[in-house]
Amino acid sequence: MLAQSHPGVGASEPSDQQGGQVGVRKLILNNFRNYASVELSVDAAIVVLTGANGAGKTNILEALSFLSPGRGLRNSHLGEVTHRVKQCENLVQNSSDGWSVRVHLTNTNGPVEIGTGLASADRAKRTILINDLPARSQNDLANEVGIVWMTPDMDRLFHDSSGQRRRFLDRLVYGFDTQHAARITAYTKTIRERARLLKARRAGAPTDTAWLSALEDTAAQQGIAVAAARRDIIQRLNGALGEGELVDRQNEHRQALPGVRITLVGKVDGWLESCPAAEAEDKFRTALELERNSDAAAGRTETGPHRSDLETTHLTQNCAAVRCSTGEQKAILLAMVLAYAEILSHALPASPIMLLDEATAHLDSRRRIALFARLIAYPGQVWMTGTDLAPFAPLSNSVSTLTQISVLRGPVLHFEVEDGQIIPISNP
Amino acid sequence: MAAPEIEHLIRLLTRLPGLGPRSARRLALHLMRHRAQLLDPLAAALTEAGRVLTECGTCGNIDTRNPCVVCTDPERDAGLICIVEDVADLWAMERSGAYRGCYHVLGGTLSALDGKGPEELKIPILVSRARESAREVVLATSATVAGQTTAHYITELLAKAQVTVTQIAHGVPVGGELDYLDDGTLMAAMKARHKV
Ligand SMILES: Nc1ncnc2c1ncn2[C@@H]1O[C@H](COP(=O)(O)OP(=O)(O)O)[C@@H](O)[C@H]1O
Ligand SMILES: [Mg+2]
Ligand SMILES: [Zn+2]
Numbered sequence: 030m031l032a033q034s035h036p037g038v039g040a041s042e043p044s045d046q047q048g049g050q051v052g053v054r055k056l057i058l059n060n061f062r063n064y065a066s067v068e069l070s071v072d073a074a075i076v077v078l079t080g081a082n083g084a085g086k087t088n089i090l091e092a093l094s095f096l097s098p099g100r101g102l103r104n105s106h107l108g109e110v111t112h113r114v115k116q117c118e119n120l121v122q123n124s125s126d127g128w129s130v131r132v133h134l135t136n137t138n139g140p141v142e143i144g145t146g147l148a149s150a151d152r153a154k155r156t157i158l159i160n161d162l163p164a165r166s167q168n169d170l171a172n173e174v175g176i177v178w179m180t181p182d183m184d185r186l187f188h189d190s191s192g193q194r195r196r197f198l199d200r201l202v203y204g205f206d207t208q209h210a211a212r213i214t215a216y217t218k219t220i221r222e223r224a225r226l227l228k229a230r231r232a233g234a235p236t237d238t239a240w241l242s243a244l245e246d247t248a249a250q251q252g253i254a255v256a257a258a259r260r261d262i263i264q265r266l267n268g269a270l271g272e273g274e275l276v277d278r279q280n281e282h283r284q285a286l287p288g289v290r291i292t293l294v295g296k297v298d299g300w301l302e303s304c305p306a307a308e309a310e311d312k313f314r315t316a317l318e319l320e321r322n323s324d325a326a327a328g329r330t331e332t333g334p335h336r337s338d339l340e341t342t343h344l345t346q347n348c349a350a351v352r353c354s355t356g357e358q359k360a361i362l363l364a365m366v367l368a369y370a371e372i373l374s375h376a377l378p379a380s381p382i383m384l385l386d387e388a389t390a391h392l393d394s395r396r397r398i399a400l401f402a403r404l405i406a407y408p409g410q411v412w413m414t415g416t417d418l419a420p421f422a423p424l425s426n427s428v429s430t431l432t433q434i435s436v437l438r439g440p441v442l443h444f445e446v447e448d449g450q451i452i453p454i455s456n457p
Numbered sequence: 458m459a460a461p462e463i464e465h466l467i468r469l470l471t472r473l474p475g476l477g478p479r480s481a482r483r484l485a486l487h488l489m490r491h492r493a494q495l496l497d498p499l500a501a502a503l504t505e506a507g508r509v510l511t512e513c514g515t516c517g518n519i520d521t522r523n524p525c526v527v528c529t530d531p532e533r534d535a536g537l538i539c540i541v542e543d544v545a546d547l548w549a550m551e552r553s554g555a556y557r558g559c560y561h562v563l564g565g566t567l568s569a570l571d572g573k574g575p576e577e578l579k580i581p582i583l584v585s586r587a588r589e590s591a592r593e594v595v596l597a598t599s600a601t602v603a604g605q606t607t608a609h610y611i612t613e614l615l616a617k618a619q620v621t622v623t624q625i626a627h628g629v630p631v632g633g634e635l636d637y638l639d640d641g642t643l644m645a646a647m648k649a650r651h652k653v
Pocket of ligand 2: 083086087088386
């Protein structure tokens with residue numbers, strides 16, 4: 030099966046939203062991480078959480094990340110999330126050993142209540158209620174709200190293994206195409222099956238070539254579908270990142286975030302670049318057949334989308350991201366995340382909620398202001414964290430340069446997080 | 458804490474598909490409370506089933522005879538073999554009444570990682586049977602990746618044996634609305650379109 034384009038994505042026009050209306054209005058946590066129980070009302074376009082290290086800021090963003098399918102921004106084991114209480118120096122699991130996140134949000138259909146959590150710590154799956162009705166699958170969440178996040182973990186992206194970069198990219202694809210995960214699973218399993226047969230053959234077992242070619246046929250279909258879905262997202266991202274370049278010349282605040290180009294490098298990706306998907310599928314199938322012996326000898330599969338790598342270039346500096354400074358890398362990541370939120374806005378009924386954990390770390394004040402300007406112009410809700418309040422001052426300062434760029438859509442809300450408590454800070 | 462016999466019963470019940478420890482305990486309790494109406498007749502039925510059940514050596518169906526009632530039914534078209542993954546699929550096909558041929562029950566899909574090869578799926582038996590007596594083999598494995606890989610494999614073998622192979626259509630369910638279908642299903646339906 031070939032995934033040329035994904036129906037539904039790009040088909041609907043972004044709705045004409047009233048600024049700041051779509052977003053979380055209330056967040057209620059129970060037994061969640063370092064929060065026994067907490068309730069937060071947030072009628073704002075931008076929410077800023079500040080507090081000391083370990084105060085529980087990231088935990089709040091993690092709670093919100095459970096509004097999307099999957100295991101949240103920490104990719105945690107769900108049982109780990111349950112609030113533990115200190116008893117004689119040891120952290121022990123609370124007696125009622127489940128956790129819950131409840132959210133009142135407004136989306137284009139109006140108010141929605143989403144509840145999710147673990148009924149007890151031994152459950153493997155979290156429960157999801159949408160307006161008090163159990164969801165059929167986690168993917169139902171994607172119909173209610175989009176969530177995009179950036180965490181300090183991603184700072185390593187450019188230095189990490191190519192596998193980490195592929196996972197990063199694939200996570201971006203999931204936001205558009207809920208079947209991408211299933212295709213990757215099917216592809217990976219098929220490649221492992223083939224490797225097992227090749228290993229047995231090398232050890233002297235009789236060869237069943239019909240079995241091998243059946244597997245290679247499936248691998249080619251699924252693998253090209255995976256590569257095509259990735260390619261689709263990269264094209265959209267580059268489109269959004271390129272638009273940034275154009276605006277640069279007119280907008281000094283945009284300029285402080287770099288122009289970025291992303292390329293997917295790999296044999297299979299090269300085929301998709303130069304020929305139609307059906308032909309790329311044939312090429313991949315043929316390569317697998319030709320490389321049976323060498324793959325068996327090497328103990329790995331030489332060709333396929335599992336070998337692709339993401340290359341990122343800082344256009345303004347004309348420099349590979351991996352060789353950029355820490356701050357420049359942060360700015361590249363931010364540009365990518367903003368571009369992703371933007372392209373997702375076109376595919377979803379409304380702009381996704383952005384969760385930016387420690388986004389201002391490593392940024393100089395010019396880039397920080399550029400980021401804030403972009404966030405103020407962003408039609409969706411934004412949650413940000415930081416250890417200190419000072420770097421966020423330009424956001425709430427009504428006579429700051431920012432208000433000259435765009436009018437605030439709604440209030441910016443500051444909260445101080447301290448030891449499982451969340452205290453609103455009144456804005457000047 | 459219950460007696461060891463009861464614990465043993467509960468442990469066995471937990472091994473049934475879809476039963477967790479809690480429901481297994483509830484079920485055990487329910488059985489014990491309804492001994493005359495349920496526990497004793499169920500025990501007898503299980504013993505009897507265990508005594509008479511056998512797998513059909515021809516098609517892999519589970520029945521009390523070998524060859525099974527399907528294979529020995531003179532009303533059926535022995536020149537038609539439908540390949541299904543599981544006995545449950547055979548039953549589904551029979552419930553529909555849409556098919557009056559014979560079957561081959563694979564008992565799973567090909568999986569090198571789980572040690573399920575052509576031998577385990579009795580594919581050599583299928584091939585010789587098809588070569589001897591079949592006009593047409595109908596592939597009805599599930600529309601999953603493993604099901605389709607297995608179907609692909611069987612097609613290749615049977616093509617060599619010069620047997621006509623067909624596959625049941627994948628696509629829009631009867632009574633289904635297009636708007637609710639996923640991309641994969643729609644693509645399969647479009648691919649399998651036919652002239653009206
Ligand atoms: N299941 C849990 N129960 C209680 N505390 C937890 C749990 N998981 C993490 N924590 C605590 O939460 C704190 C980390 O919170 P986090 O939100 O990451 O901090 P920060 O404000 O620096 O982002 C740590 O002190 C950690 O020990
Ligand atoms: Mg943190
Ligand atoms: Zn039979």
